[in-house]
Amino acid sequence: MSISIKLMGVPGPKLGDEKFTQDMFGVSTxxxxxxxxxxxAQLQKQSLKNTQIYYFLNLRESHVLDFIMQGLWIKTQTSPFEAPYxxxxxxxxxxxxxxxxxMWPLRKKRTRIPRLPLRPPDDYLRNxxxxxLAEEDVEFDIRVQLQTDPHLMPIENNAVLWPTxxxxxxxxxxxxxxxxxxxxPxxxxxxxxxxxxxxxxxxxxxxxxxxxxxxxRMYAALSQLRHEMNGVPLYEPTGDEVFE
Known part of the structure; x- marks a missing residue:
């Protein structure tokens, strides 16, 4: 799973094309x-052929350790509000x-996953x-981890877990x-x-x-394509929008 957060009304100059927002991202591994x-890029090429396993088990450039670690972390989620990002x-x-x-969920309840041990419905997380949210507020604790060792906490290798x-x-x-x-709607x-x-x-x-x-560049290109396919304009929110 993943999460995207858009902070609105953020003052000061920006690096991107939006003037008053700050975006944040997280995934559940x-x-x-x-x-x-x-x-x-190598993994995406294999994914197009549905042969991702060859990326991980490539004898010339193996990613077996990444495969094992992701396998340990990935699990069937109960709710987007009950997982860290x-x-x-x-x-x-x-x-x-x-x-x-x-981001760490503060909600202590755990939602029952429907149909287990069979495959859950495709929209069970959205449901x-x-x-x-129909019954209660939801909160996440946002935490920051500072880089204190440039070798054990690298910038350019994002498959390395920074040691707590x-x-x-x-x-x-x-x-x-x-x-x-x-x-x-x-x-x-x-x-x-x-x-x-x-x-x-x-x-x-x-x-x-x-x-x-x-x-x-990739996110900008994908966003432009998605908006063109949906026939909608790009829109920078203000936070003052009202929905009936």
Whole structure:
């Protein structure tokens, strides 16, 4: 699973094309599957042929360790509100300091996964979100981990887990999602107009590393294609939108 957060009304100059937003991202495994853009391209090529296993078991350039670690971390999720999310790539935290961030659910309840041990419905995670927000608020603890060792906590290899023994994750903020109905036609249409990019950012939190540099162009191109296919314009939200 993944999460995208768009902060609105953010002052100051930006690196990307949006003037008043700061985007944040996370996935539900603590590292990326691939260490860098070159390896990512190799995996994508194999994915197109549905032969991803050859990327991991390539005798000339094996990624067996990545395969094992991802297998240990991946699990059937109960709800998007009940899993932690990790940035996996580093960002600046002011001049000369790299960090990674993560979001940790504060909800203690666990949603039942339908149909187990059979395959759950394709939309069970979305249904879990709708049901939860219809009844209660949801909160995540946002934590920051500072880079304290450039060798054991690398910038350019995003398949390496930064050791918490060297630098613990520290709470810096709370993401609060109020109780609501969020799946109205007006809201879904609004969602289609949005665009997310790690480079929707102030310079002080610039994305770092080769995969972040690649995502700048890739995300922009994918967003443009998606908006053209959906026949909707790009839209930078203000946070003042009202939905009936």
């Amino acid at each position: 603590p590292t990326f599957v691939t260490p860098d853009t070159r390896a990512n 990790f940035s996996c790539v580093p960002y600046l935290l002011g001049d000369g300091q790299a960090m990674q961030y993560s 879990a979100m709708v049901a939860t 023994k060297l630098s613990p994750r520290r709470s810096v903020a709370t993401l609060h999602i109020p109780k609501q109905k969020f799946d109205s 007006a809201q879904l249409n609004f969602d289609r107009k949005l665009s997310y990019n790690p480079w929707h950012s102030i310079p002080e939190h610039r994305p770092l590393g080769n995969q972040s540099r690649a995502r700048r």
